[in-house]
Amino acid sequence: MRIAIPRETHPGENRVPIIPETVKKLCLLGAEIVIEPGLGLGSGFADEQYTEAGAGLEPDRNKLFAEAQILLRLRKPTLEEVALMPSGCIHISYLDPFNERELVRALQKQGVTAISMEMIPRTTRSQKMDALSSQANLAGYVTVLLAANHLPSILPMMMTPAGTLKPAKVFVLGAGVAGLQAIATAKRLGAKVTAFDTRPVVAEQVQSLGGTFLEIDLGETGETAGGYARELTPEQIEKQRQAQKEVIAQSDVVITTAQVFGRKPPVLVTRDMVEAMQPGSVIVDMAAETGGNVEGSEPDKTVEVNGVTIIGQANLPNRVSRDASKMYSSNLFNLVEDVWDKDSKQLAIDFEHDILPGCIITHGGEVTNETIKNILE
Ligand code: NAD
Numbered sequence: 001m002r003i004a005i006p007r008e009t010h011p012g013e014n015r016v017p018i019i020p021e022t023v024k025k026l027c028l029l030g031a032e033i034v035i036e037p038g039l040g041l042g043s044g045f046a047d048e049q050y051t052e053a054g055a056g057l058e059p060d061r062n063k064l065f066a067e068a069q070i071l072l073r074l075r076k077p078t079l080e081e082v083a084l085m086p087s088g089c090i091h092i093s094y095l096d097p098f099n100e101r102e103l104v105r106a107l108q109k110q111g112v113t114a115i116s117m118e119m120i121p122r123t124t125r126s127q128k129m130d131a132l133s134s135q136a137n138l139a140g141y142v143t144v145l146l147a148a149n150h151l152p153s154i155l156p157m158m159m160t161p162a163g164t165l166k167p168a169k170v171f172v173l174g175a176g177v178a179g180l181q182a183i184a185t186a187k188r189l190g191a192k193v194t195a196f197d198t199r200p201v202v203a204e205q206v207q208s209l210g211g212t213f214l215e216i217d218l219g220e221t222g223e224t225a226g227g228y229a230r231e232l233t234p235e236q237i238e239k240q241r242q243a244q245k246e247v248i249a250q251s252d253v254v255i256t257t258a259q260v261f262g263r264k265p266p267v268l269v270t271r272d273m274v275e276a277m278q279p280g281s282v283i284v285d286m287a288a289e290t291g292g293n294v295e296g297s298e299p300d301k302t303v304e305v306n307g308v309t310i311i312g313q314a315n316l317p318n319r320v321s322r323d324a325s326k327m328y329s330s331n332l333f334n335l336v337e338d339v340w341d342k343d344s345k346q347l348a349i350d351f352e353h354d355i356l357p358g359c360i361i362t363h364g365g366e367v368t369n370e371t372i373k374n375i376l377e
Contacts, residue, residue, distance in 0.1 A: 254294075
């Protein structure tokens with residue numbers, strides 16, 4: 001099967017979907033790999049590394065799309081790119097299917113089998129394909145480095161003849177994959193860390209990383225069967241805001257990672273909470289791009305409110321693009337390998353497979369994913 005890998009064109013995107021090491025593995029499955037020249041440059045991988053691994057080069061981007069049987073990507077395609085894809089082609093990438101109605105319809109009409117990396121179930125077996133987790137893990141790490149870079153003080157305690165510096169206080173809101181990595185990173189740098197999440201099961205994980213879990217009684221919260229947080233009622237959100245006010249006012253760094261799958265992130269840090277923080281404090285709002293957990297944060301910008309720096313930088317894994325590419329590439333390969341038919345050397349679209357049907361959005365001219373179908377109707 002011919003697998004085509006075009007360059008990422010999103011402005012500033014340095015991550016790449018497939019690294020040379022993965023090309024080798026795909027070739028061993030019996031696939032033919034063709035890449036667009038310059039594919040890996042953003043993450044420091046030269047064309048020669050890809051060709052040595054077994055890939056061919058196709059400089060004509062339109063031809064690359066038109067002759068593809070499988071397209072492996074990081075970002076969602078544009079409508080123009082969809083129009084280039086042959087009917088029956090399999091496209092695997094992030095798709096943002098909850099928000100991209102026009103794109104989903106275009107993929108359906110084109111007869112493309114579109115697989116969304118966001119829709120890989122969060123089960124133990126699919127962990128190796130879970131790009132949301134691999135990228136969130138790195139994003140959590142980056143939030144702490146960004147905060148440390150902007151903070152006018154250090155994170156660890158330091159006892160010197162010139163005096164003793166107290167450890168910085170870090171508050172992490174949302175202790176999922178990114179939040180837990182932020183806690184671990186801040187602890188490694190010597191900070192004193194407190195965290196809160198609405199899923200009570202998380203308390204033990206926070207404590208095992210050396211953090212303190214902020215206890216807030218919100219009544220019924222819990223998680224969905226998929227392990228995601230349930231959306232809070234407006235009353236619960238207000239209760240949470242009041243209960244965390246004091247901790248935020250005393251923190252040098254606040255990192256917010258709270259998300260509710262398929263919905264806008266909740267606003268948890270209000271303007272008055274920002275204003276109550278000491279000048280020089282730093283907030284990193286990981287949700288800024290999708291609406292924000294912090295009032296006043298701006299997507300992909302760093303702003304100052306009353307002397308408090310609020311960082312809304314988007315695409316945090318891109319700051320460590322080489323490792324992010326390695327992980328994403330590995331997630332993609334693990335998915336392909338899991339559904340690859342070794343006899344026919346084809347990617348088998350099998351609706352009896354335990355993972356695949358949940359992440360196929362369109363197939364054979366239909367929107368096959370029930371959740372997305374309901375949103376579109
Ligand atoms: P996410 O990005 O959807 O959300 C981030 C965090 O925000 C979650 O922990 C959520 O509980 C929290 N949150 C939501 N509303 C909040 C609020 N008002 N205040 C504070 N926190 C709030 O989630 P994620 O990090 O991608 O993953 C969530 C969970 O899914 C994981 O922690 C885990 O339980 C599960 N998961 C399981 C596997 C697996 O078993 N293979 C893999 C990945 C994730």
